[in-house]
Amino acid sequence: MVLATYNIKGGVGKTSAAVNLAYLAARGGATTLLWDLDPQGGSTFLLRVKPKVKGGGEKLVRGKSDVSARIKGTDYDNLDLLPADFSYRHMDLHLDSAKRPTRRLGRVLSPFETEYDYIFLDCPPSISLVSESVFEAADALLIPVLPATLSARMLDYIGDVAGDQVRRLPFFSMVDARKRMHRDVMEAFRAERPEMLHTVVPLAADVERMGLARAPLEEFAPRGRAAEAFRNLWAEVSRRLTHASEVDEPVARPGEP
Ligand SMILES: Nc1ncnc2c1ncn2[C@@H]1O[C@H](COP(=O)(O)OP(=O)(O)OP(=O)(O)O)[C@@H](O)[C@H]1O
Ligand SMILES: [Mg+2]
Numbered sequence: 001m002v003l004a005t006y007n008i009k010g011g012v013g014k015t016s017a018a019v020n021l022a023y024l025a026a027r028g029g030a031t032t033l034l035w036d037l038d039p040q041g042g043s044t045f046l047l048r049v050k051p052k053v054k055g056g057g058e059k060l061v062r063g064k065s066d067v068s069a070r071i072k073g074t075d076y077d078n079l080d081l082l083p084a085d086f087s088y089r090h091m092d093l094h095l096d097s098a099k100r101p102t103r104r105l106g107r108v109l110s111p112f113e114t115e116y117d118y119i120f121l122d123c124p125p126s127i128s129l130v131s132e133s134v135f136e137a138a139d140a141l142l143i144p145v146l147p148a149t150l151s152a153r154m155l156d157y158i159g160d161v162a163g164d165q166v167r168r169l170p171f172f173s174m175v176d177a178r179k180r181m182h183r184d185v186m187e188a189f190r191a192e193r194p195e196m197l198h199t200v201v202p203l204a205a206d207v208e209r210m211g212l213a214r215a216p217l218e219e220f221a222p223r224g225r226a227a228e229a230f231r232n233l234w235a236e237v238s239r240r241l242t243h244a245s246e247v248d249e250p251v252a253r254p255g256e257p
Contacts, residue, residue: 001241002109002119004138008154010125013144013173015042016207018122020230021142021237023216026079028234030117033071033080035109037091037134038124041084047074048214049083056087058094061104067111076216080116088124095129102129106137127161135162140241144173144201145189147182152189169237171197197240199233202226 003021005014018034022043026032036043041051049072059065072081095101109119123134135141141162145151155170162168170193175182177200190196201207204226206217213220217227 001117001140002113002121002138003237004121004123004134004141005144006121006123006131006134006138006141006158007143007145008125008127008131008158009146009151012125012146013201013207014125015046015122016210017142017144017173017201017230017233018120019043019046019210020216020218020227021234022079022118022120023076023218024231024234025118025120026076027218029078031078031080031115032118032120033082033112033116034120034122035082036084036122037088037105037130038084038122039086039088039091040124041086043122044081044084046210046214046216047079047081049074049081051084051086053083053085053087056085057091058087060108061091061094062098063107067108092129095133102132102136105130105133109137127157132161135166138166140167140169140237142237143168143170145170145196147172147175147179147185147189149185151185152192155193168195169197169240170195171233172200174203175200176203197233197236199229199236201229201233204229 005018007014022032022034034043044051053070055065070082072083074081095104098104112119121134121138123131145155159168172186202225204224206221206224206226210217217230221227
């Protein structure tokens with residue numbers, strides 16, 4: 001199963017989600033690989049790995065790199081990382097000069113799909129050949145959405161470009177529940193978009209602190225609401241992925257009929 005954290009917009013929580021969800025998948029016993037596709041190397045930094053890939057992005061996408069040798073272990077059981085490299089900033093050009101560019105990332109990953117239960121792709125914020133290649137390679141896009149009216153258009157746009165080939169699992173990110181505007185926008189959004197996940201990731205200092213701790217939330221703030229939100233998010237995403245339906249069935253609570 002290949003899952004990409006994606007949004008055209010920057011700074012919405014893609015990397016925070018990729019690192020925490022990949023960690024939770026691994027902790028649950030699934031062999032997990034995270035490929036940090038962003039030349040900024042956010043997830044590589046958070047997982048304390050050197051942002052360097054021998055031969056760079058070009059050799060990788062051309063199938064001329066020994067990918068196994070480029071994959072690094074992390075401090076966590078079951079969680080491996082294919083690091084970011086500064087050369088990934090030219091990934092579009094490298095893809096563009098390759099044959100069947102949008103199939104390239106999938107080709108890099110296909111030998112590993114039996115080895116790993118989950119492969120996460122942490123994408124840079126853009127809409128480009130890299131993203132088109134991600135749409136082909138991924139089974140689902142995990143899309144952090146800010147509770148702002150413009151996000152609706154962004155989500156429609158992603159839908160138009162990604163098409164039906166990949167499932168979209170959008171969720172609200174950086175939500176301040178005290179803000180009336182956030183609550184109103186979320187309510188209006190949900191009414192029109194049943195595919196929105198129920199779990200909301202709150203705006204929380206713990207998430208920012210990941211940059212200081214250089215670790216997933218579970219490792220340094222497991223009792224916080226942010227860690228709890230990501231546990232819920234992973235549970236909900238896993239549930240959705242095992243169901244064919246686009247819309248999650250409400251979960252029966254104990255005591256309810
Ligand atoms: N729920 C949250 N609460 C508070 N801060 C957050 C939250 N999610 C992310 N942040 C902070 O916002 C910044 C951007 O987050 P992150 O790197 O996860 O976003 P991104 O979408 O991957 O960004 P980019 O587009 O640059 O790759 C980081 O400093 C991060 O710590
Ligand atoms: Mg990022």
